[in-house]
Amino acid sequence: MEEELISKKDLLDETGISYGQLYRWKRKQLIPEEWFIRKSTFTGQETFFPRERILGRVQHILQKKDDLSLDELAGKLSEPLSQHQVILTVAQLRERNIVSNSSLERFGRPDSEGMQLTFEQILNLFTVDLLLSKGELNLEEADRLYLTLGVHTPGFAGKNWELFFVRKMGVSFYLMALSGAELAFDEGVRVVSRLSLADLTEQLKVRLS
Amino acid sequence: MEKKELPDLQMDGVNTAAGGKYNKVNINGVSKINGALSAHTYKCDGVMKMNGDLAAEEMEINGNFRLKGNLQAGVMKLNGVLTGDGNLRGERCELDGMLKLKGNCEVEELIGEGVFTVGGLLSAGRIEFGLHGLAEAGEIGVESLIIRKTGSAAWGRLLGGIIPKFKLELRANLIEGDYIDLEYTTADVVRGGTVIIGEGCSIGRVEYRTGLTVHPGARVEKEEKNGA
Structure with a gap:
């Protein structure tokens, strides 16, 4: 793309x-x-x-x-990612409107109001929420994205990644690659979104500050 | 204060040293440093060969300096010749002599006389430079750029034809800045807010926003006014 x-x-x-x-x-x-x-x-x-x-x-x-x-x-x-020592509780996220209510309800457990989230966890929530609010995901896909991010972001160990969300013939999937990778897809594929860690971090930081 | 605890390095004569972290470095003579060196103040007279990166808050170099690495300097005074394979990044650079860099040069102020050769981008807040010979840069991006000819024009004209190095000229592919005041410059494209094309210039294309003055002794192939 x-x-x-x-x-x-x-x-x-x-x-x-x-x-x-x-x-x-x-x-x-x-x-x-x-x-x-x-x-x-x-x-x-x-x-x-x-x-x-x-x-x-x-x-x-x-x-x-x-x-x-x-x-x-x-x-x-x-600032490199590891320096983000931000820790917020779910309630704070809700209050400051960083992540929308509906996303929080779906991904935060009901008893988790006081649960503390690290920057990475907030970022994952924020990413899912961002795509949901743009109307690019349905809820089921959002669940999958949240899982994917949770599982795979630690593997990048602070390196910059990019997330591709692609669809073909009604089937959707995610790809994560190191930033700067040029990916080529076959003809029927539509890249719905492309997000990079750097951009997401920046957007989130603006919201947090 | 951490800086106080760092050792000083003093060398006279013909010497070789490894790099390291120092408070004050003072070197006279012919020396070689193998490895990266960082210091609070760095003073070097004579001939120096450095294989590694150099970083200092205050730097004074007199003589011939050959650097294989990147240079990071707060305030830098250079009398003589500096040849570097890497990039230069700094606050202020006072230059009397020659600065030759293969990489990029990014400083807030570049002031002086002589010749500079920058392979990549020369980016600065303010450049005021008097030409003594043939200066070259790939690209120049500045807030304010003033180029003057200070060397003797007669010698330049006499020798310039035979030995290209003696030709008084600044050559660049692209010059961009808010205020650009040029003399004896050859460039493909000049883009800026206020542009003054002085004597002896030869410019392929000038794009300006607020004002353009062209000296009768200059050649500009194309002029274009942009924006408001």
């Missing part, structure tokens, strides 16, 4: 930032190197970005940059 790209020029026009800001953020490692995608066009080499991710990131930086220095912001964005 080709991710939609945005050229550097369009990005600047759309967000109102300048070349200098973009390079500065890159220097401060606010924008990861992998997002700079070089492609040759009729005007020579141009740089493109993954559209959704870069727009989200730029918005995020613009919002936060008044309160935090760029270095602090970079630290927040690039």
Whole structure:
């Protein structure tokens, strides 16, 4: 699945930032190197970005940059997963509306209001909830996703993974691969969603903070 | 304070040392360091060969420095020649002489005179540089870029024809920045907010947002105004 790209020029026009800001953020490692995608066009080499991710990131930086220095912001964005010492109870998740009520009811046991969840566990819940709320999963598939994530995420040991949710002829399944993997599918396959750990973490962190 | 507990390294004469973590490093003479070295302050006069990464908060290099690795510096003063195989990342770099890097150069400020050669991306907050010879960079991305010619133009013109190294020029594929003020630059594409194309430039395409000034002695093939 080709991710939609945005050229550097369009990005600047759309967000109102300048070349200098973009390079500065890159220097401060606010924008990861992998997002700079070089492609040759009729005007020579141009740089493109993954559209959704870069727009989200730029918005995020613009919002936060008044309160935090760029270095602090970079630290927040690039903390490795293992450093997330966030532990919240199910009740807190409900209260702060991080995970929707219906997902919590389905995946949290009824007596678990006070149960404490680690960041990884919250992330799994958050992922399932995200896809459910987008209407891309049915409940049964959501159950399966929750199981899959629970079983397989520890195996990646903090490395960045991507999750593919694909459907063919009404049959759906999940694939998890190390980030950056190029997967090719046969013709009848439809990739319903593609999520990466980095993006999910980032979204969740924004919600948590 | 952890830094106080680190040892100092002092070397004079002809020496070889392993890397390590130091507080102060002071090296005079001809020396070689095998391995990565990090220090609080790093001062080196003479000829140095370093096989590994170098990191220091304050760095002063006089002479000839050959680095096989990445360089990370807070404030860096360089008088002489630095040749590096890796990347340079730092806050401020004052340069009098030659900086040759195969990788990328990312600093907040690059100020000085002489020549730089950067294989990859040269990214900086502010660059103010006086050219003494042929400078090259793959790409330049900056907030503010001022390129001037400081070397003697007569020598440049005289020798430039025979020995390309003496030609006073900055060459880059792509230059992007908010404020770009160039002299004696050859580039395929220049994109920026305010762009000033000075004497002796030859630019394939200029894209600008707020303003463009072109010196009569410059050649620009294509101009394009973008955005508001």
